[in-house]
Amino acid sequence: MKYMASVFLSAVIAAGLAEMPSYACSRVVYVGDTTVQQPDSVLRIVGRSLDWRTPIPTNIYVYPKGMAKQGNTTANAVRWTSRYGAVYAVSYDGGITEGMNEKGLCVSGLFCRGAVYENGDTKGRPDMSLAVFIGWLLDMNATTDEVVAVLRERNFSISGSTFDGGTVSALHFGVTDVMGNSAIFEFEQGKLNIYRGKDMEMCILTNTPEYPQMVAINEYWNKIGGEHMLPGTVSSPDRFVRGWFFDHNVERTNNSADGLAISRSILSAISVPYHYTVQGEPDVSSTQWRSYANLRDRLYGFELVTNMGYFYVDLNKCDLRKGAPVMRLATAEWPGLAGDATSKLAPHMPFTPMY
Secondary structure, three states, X not given: OHHHHHHHHHHHHHHHHHOOOOOOEEEEEEEOOOOOOOHHHOOEEEEEEEEEOOOOOEEEEXXXXXXXXXXXOOOOEOEEEOOOOEXXXXXXOOEEEEEEEOOOOEEXXXXXXXXXXXXXXXXXXXXXXXXXXXXXXXHHOOOHHHHHHHHHHOOOEEEOOOEOOOEOOXXXXXXXXXXXXXXXXXXXXXXXXXXXXXXXXXXXXOOOOOHHHHHHHHHHHHHHOOOOOOOOOOOHHHHHXXXXXXXXXXXXXXXXXXXXXXXHXXXXXXXXXXXXXXXXXXXXXXXXXXXXXXXXXXXXXXXXXXXXXXXXXXXXXXXXXXXXXXXXXXXXXXXXXXXXXXXXXXXXXXXXXXX
């Protein structure tokens, strides 16, 4: 009886989610062999897919440290001078979707329906646009603990412009540092909820519902056992469950090439086929691109599903000193690019944020 009730509950949840447009993204943290004597030698790769119903042009930017920036155009905007250089994935050349800084900190923003950033208690605080929010966190923090401390201060008020015909930028965020400390934070009616964990405790993030409900769904499937049955749709809970199972059942290696291959295969297994369509679901999203932030080696990998290969930018080879130029790699101009693409970065004006 309990089993049938659980099945019924799972079906109700799935049916409810199926009624909503499927805006999708997935984030997977691969952790290598943690039994080694040198903790800083452990390989950690943060892979993420960006899935959307229409193409989202995304270019790679590398910013040096020491740049003066602002969170909005208002007089009350957050202002800062960057402490660290970083690589960003910038969509529409107007907003940072995710990135990794020179200290091996990665921050990713994924769609989360229903996210509400502000309420009456948070109004009037310094203005911060979603277009540069992730950049601010990467510019000013070296570890997950530092990011969490900034978030708990909550000395900012988030806003963001719409895109793609009026879509609201509703996001939740995943943070992981070079030592495997992770945090997921979500905004619920202006309240900031922060969840903490280490390595495999928080290795998966997808979309709706919010993280605690997603964990509960995953616990149900863990009791069934993924070797017997895994949910196979492109819904957010199904992708979460599959990603969790695969990520917990692969080899633990600190070899960067093998770890990357494992990360790519897991992320491919929970991606959505390009031009995927289902009758009656006009807003189903397709995977547009996937990225892989190697936190240990400071390599930021990227692959557009419409391009021929996987390429990466090596932050160790980038000039991140104060006064160095902003560099950009225009992904659409290199459809056959593969391997080390650091030399393909070219000096460019800073992107113009979509405040």
